[in-house]
Amino acid sequence: MASLEVQTLAVEAIKADFPLLSRVQAGRKIVFLDSAASAQRPQAVLDAMDDYYSTTHANVHRGVYAIAEEATRRYEEGRLAAGRLINAPNPSREIILTKNVTEAYNLVTYTWGRKNLQRGDVVVLTESEHHANIVPWLMLKAEREIEIRYLRVNDDFRLDLSNLDEVVRDAKFVSVTAASNVLGTITDLAPIVAAAHRAGALVMADGAQLVPHRPVDVQALDLDLFGYTGHKLMGPTGIGVLWARAEILEAMPPFLGGGEMINDVRLDSFTTNELPWKFEAGTPPIAESIGLGAAIKYLEAIGLDRIAAHEAALTDYTLNRLTETFPEIEIFGPPAGADRRGGVISFKLGDIHPHDVAQVLDEHAVCVRAGHHCAKPLMRRLGVNATTRASLYLYNDEHDVETLIEALVDVKRMFQ
Amino acid sequence: MASLEVQTLAVEAIKADFPLLSRVQAGRKIVFLDSAASAQRPQAVLDAMDDYYSTTHANVHRGVYAIAEEATRRYEEGRLAAGRLINAPNPSREIILTKNVTEAYNLVTYTWGRKNLQRGDVVVLTESEHHANIVPWLMLKAEREIEIRYLRVNDDFRLDLSNLDEVVRDAKFVSVTAASNVLGTITDLAPIVAAAHRAGALVMADGAQLVPHRPVDVQALDLDLFGYTGHKLMGPTGIGVLWARAEILEAMPPFLGGGEMINDVRLDSFTTNELPWKFEAGTPPIAESIGLGAAIKYLEAIGLDRIAAHEAALTDYTLNRLTETFPEIEIFGPPAGADRRGGVISFKLGDIHPHDVAQVLDEHAVCVRAGHHCAKPLMRRLGVNATTRASLYLYNDEHDVETLIEALVDVKRMFQ
Amino acid sequence: MAGLEDLYREIILDHYRSPRNRGELTTPPAIRVEGFNPLCGDEIVLYLEVADDIVTDVKISGQGCSISQSSASMMSAAIKGKSVVEVRALIRSFKAMMSIHEATLGEEGVEEIGPIDPDSFGELAALQGVVKFPVRIKCATLSWNTLVQALEEAATA
Amino acid sequence: MAGLEDLYREIILDHYRSPRNRGELTTPPAIRVEGFNPLCGDEIVLYLEVADDIVTDVKISGQGCSISQSSASMMSAAIKGKSVVEVRALIRSFKAMMSIHEATLGEEGVEEIGPIDPDSFGELAALQGVVKFPVRIKCATLSWNTLVQALEEAATA
Numbered sequence A, B: 001m002a003s004l005e006v007q008t009l010a011v012e013a014i015k016a017d018f019p020l021l022s023r024v025q026a027g028r029k030i031v032f033l034d035s036a037a038s039a040q041r042p043q044a045v046l047d048a049m050d051d052y053y054s055t056t057h058a059n060v061h062r063g064v065y066a067i068a069e070e071a072t073r074r075y076e077e078g079r080l081a082a083g084r085l086i087n088a089p090n091p092s093r094e095i096i097l098t099k100n101v102t103e104a105y106n107l108v109t110y111t112w113g114r115k116n117l118q119r120g121d122v123v124v125l126t127e128s129e130h131h132a133n134i135v136p137w138l139m140l141k142a143e144r145e146i147e148i149r150y151l152r153v154n155d156d157f158r159l160d161l162s163n164l165d166e167v168v169r170d171a172k173f174v175s176v177t178a179a180s181n182v183l184g185t186i187t188d189l190a191p192i193v194a195a196a197h198r199a200g201a202l203v204m205a206d207g208a209q210l211v212p213h214r215p216v217d218v219q220a221l222d223l224d225l226f227g228y229t230g231h232k233l234m235g236p237t238g239i240g241v242l243w244a245r246a247e248i249l250e251a252m253p254p255f256l257g258g259g260e261m262i263n264d265v266r267l268d269s270f271t272t273n274e275l276p277w278k279f280e281a282g283t284p285p286i287a288e289s290i291g292l293g294a295a296i297k298y299l300e301a302i303g304l305d306r307i308a309a310h311e312a313a314l315t316d317y318t319l320n321r322l323t324e325t326f327p328e329i330e331i332f333g334p335p336a337g338a339d340r341r342g343g344v345i346s347f348k349l350g351d352i353h354p355h356d357v358a359q360v361l362d363e364h365a366v367c368v369r370a371g372h373h374c375a376k377p378l379m380r381r382l383g384v385n386a387t388t389r390a391s392l393y394l395y396n397d398e399h400d401v402e403t404l405i406e407a408l409v410d411v412k413r414m415f416q
Numbered sequence C, D: 001m002a003g004l005e006d007l008y009r010e011i012i013l014d015h016y017r018s019p020r021n022r023g024e025l026t027t028p029p030a031i032r033v034e035g036f037n038p039l040c041g042d043e044i045v046l047y048l049e050v051a052d053d054i055v056t057d058v059k060i061s062g063q064g065c066s067i068s069q070s071s072a073s074m075m076s077a078a079i080k081g082k083s084v085v086e087v088r089a090l091i092r093s094f095k096a097m098m099s100i101h102e103a104t105l106g107e108e109g110v111e112e113i114g115p116i117d118p119d120s121f122g123e124l125a126a127l128q129g130v131v132k133f134p135v136r137i138k139c140a141t142l143s144w145n146t147l148v149q150a151l152e153e154a155a156t157a
């Protein structure tokens, strides 16, 4: 068996932090290669939530008593961690906690979009967006007849930036994925942000697939808005993050109405609360914010630089092993050794259907995703209905990859 | 010390199921009387979520592999439990899982409301609504100039139904709280539903404060839409429930756009998924649905009838002890012995400010809420800025009440 | 846990590797209907020729996984030459077989039909194992839903 | 855990029970400004008379909890007769004292001021304990925020 030249992370020790990864399925240890859909949680995240529920749960923000104050403190600490992770300049005001990042993007289209976009106004997306960053805009298009333009994907699986200035001309808003959940490409945001700002547009990036894997600095990137989601970085389900510059948030009308987001309510009118609570209606995801904070601490303790290095090495290893073992394999993404390439590996194995691949892999306790990965326009661009997708994270190693390879050999045996 | 005549529940044993309730704060065991804001969780709820995360977490609905199928099954089981609890006729299609019930009501105003209500159309609410069932309508009013009428609250703290037919005349939608989070009153829904239906309006009830405490049957109540929230019935934060009849949901446009809620997405259009997923965009609150299911099982095992009986007896006990100990106390709700009265007890102790009451109570480890309880219009109707609110649940007993009484004596000593 | 052998019976793989009635028919007289499973992108094109209430010919093209492909292939073999009434009965039984799992998931209103006699299905009974793999049920039923649509079009044509 | 004695110092309860400068002033010459804490419903009405840059008189009415009431009472006693410049300095120091907790909660841009000398505050130093009770900070600062507004109105009047 080949082995990684650089052992950047102590993966055995890391695996031990994740209860699910020691689970045995029909005699085999689970090999989890679907973290791009949702990552596993370290025990520390479960402990943080259990400790909260067991010692200090209460509704937040208005309780005078000690456990309610402590609940509020822990909830708000999750917010601060969410901001720290992306170097948000002003986390206590600019980080909005949502139920997932999909809600975050809808918040933007429903509030900023409906306030600022009229018929014919231009929004720029890319062909490689996740549905979460397309459908909200399509809904706005149906309501407002805005124009949506798309940056195309080249045959090298990168965005075509050759006509960037032309595409963003007169645009009011540009929203692009920071890392593709299908191709594994990491977007070169700098030229896009610069062009968008030259055109006078705001720029949002979808960090769902980037934040768990690479250090991110929204200030250095000069972004205006940014989103990511808790469950992909080992946090709980039920929490997403929207960051935006305070002046943008201040100017946005509220989104959901109800408790917490108000200042005063009368029978015929209401006024809104300060940031960030203006956008957090109802009882917030309290335990989820605390779990997210614990996940972020876990990430920080290991270090995103080291995680990125580990993933880069393991991605190259995987790509090499796949192509050397299966000459017929088609990989939808940059090759081994490429820059700006994450650990998401989409492929087709001859004409064996991805469903069949994933099903047989499951028999080997190897978990991969098969389907359109919520990116149907990109699937059409690639000329496929579905791909098989293996995605790597800090707890994966070359043993996992070798198990994948063996299982794929079995797939071929079965279907050819 | 007085004691309850009927000991309906084995409260000592129940208390032992709740880790937080055995917590000691500065030498005193916590007396939690703020369940109307958010209830505590039994260990079974934490265990269900931990077990999920530790053995079978994966993103739901599209995974081919075994743990993803099992995650989907458990997630959907939470939905079925949420439907069963209110006797929803068709839970697998008609129960929408949201982040809290506030989102549920916004879902209704943004989709049903924006589709069906035009300038001048009438919506009927009540003066005793929680902000969650007012602000979304006020937002729609600001956008559409709809007319909002309110059923008034009488001096007996019940809704004034004397002019019911007049108020609901020509209304398109009637939305009323099923139980007040301030007054403790339980709404007599039957005449309201009948009048609304006679007028041709749909009726929604806000069950946030009813479902945790009383058996509810949306079919027997002849309701059209209904909402409740997980954290008040001992479920986790981050989950709410909307039920509506399928034909209403079918006719509603989608709310949030993104993954899961789509059928197909193209660069210029999309089609929506089937019910209930049409309204569930993005990665749903998976662990939260599972935790909610466990909370519902816990409730069912004890029995909502018995819980209701226990709370009724304990409420009478509390009201009697409060009024006999503090002649100056003003209670904003029906007196001991009244029908349709839940365990939410709002009061003022002379002119000692509720903040000061709650603060001193905290010194006795007694947790109560002080404030407007997200019901500012009702506060204005009652002529107060704030009240102190003690709320009872299945894990409270007369010892808790006696501790409250003692602590209130201390409050008086301090501030008078 | 259900094993793979429950899903990929030999007969299924056989139909997958050597699909029956693959191809196209001229329209008209044939009816052409497309079926699409947006969740996995599988698509099927069904050509159906009905004369005097008999399915006189059927052809299938499109692409999909082994389950959707073999289900379509088996279906084509099973319905060819049958009367429309017989075909409708077969569809009902097949869907009932496939809805067992959905029923336990709480799908209401599933028609109560007695225990299914696998013998009456012939080769199709091999697909019974699919119900243990809920996400694959839609693969197995895709061609059948398309057939329902084709029969409707045939009835109104 | 912070104890109640940190919050309800004797001097605070004294101001609460016997509030100083309670009442109203005629407007004009006085300025009348309302302050409101929507979270708890506390409200304060501040009457301020400024002449030649000196706070010549101040009266307070409204209702609220012991902390907001006593903070207003102490404030009124502390500012009466002081110059506007001195009052502004006092506001800054008081707010800095109150923002200690918010700062640890991550409020950015809090002015860095050196360690606060409680002596310069006189009785007001008794309110320092409030920072250990974050939800009560808004109670303590309500009258001070209202004062800021009143000074602004006085400046433009």
Ligand SMILES: Cc1ncc(COP(=O)(O)O)c(C=O)c1O
Binding pocket: A259, A281, A282, A283, A284, B036, B037, B100, B101, B102, B103, B130, B132, B133, B177, B179, B180, B181, B206, B208, B209, B229, B230, B231, B240, B374
């Ligand atoms: C009557 C009532 N309705 C609605 C809500 C809103 O619930 P949530 O904050 O969970 O959305 C509450 C609780 O705060 C309530 O008491």
Ligand SMILES: Cc1ncc(COP(=O)(O)O)c(C=O)c1O
Binding pocket: A036, A037, A100, A101, A102, A103, A130, A132, A133, A177, A179, A180, A181, A206, A208, A209, A229, A230, A231, A240, A374, B259, B281, B282, B283, B284
């Ligand atoms: C690139 C990208 N954006 C957005 C999302 C949506 O995340 P969520 O489902 O948590 O809202 C995902 C994950 O599904 C994703 O991969």
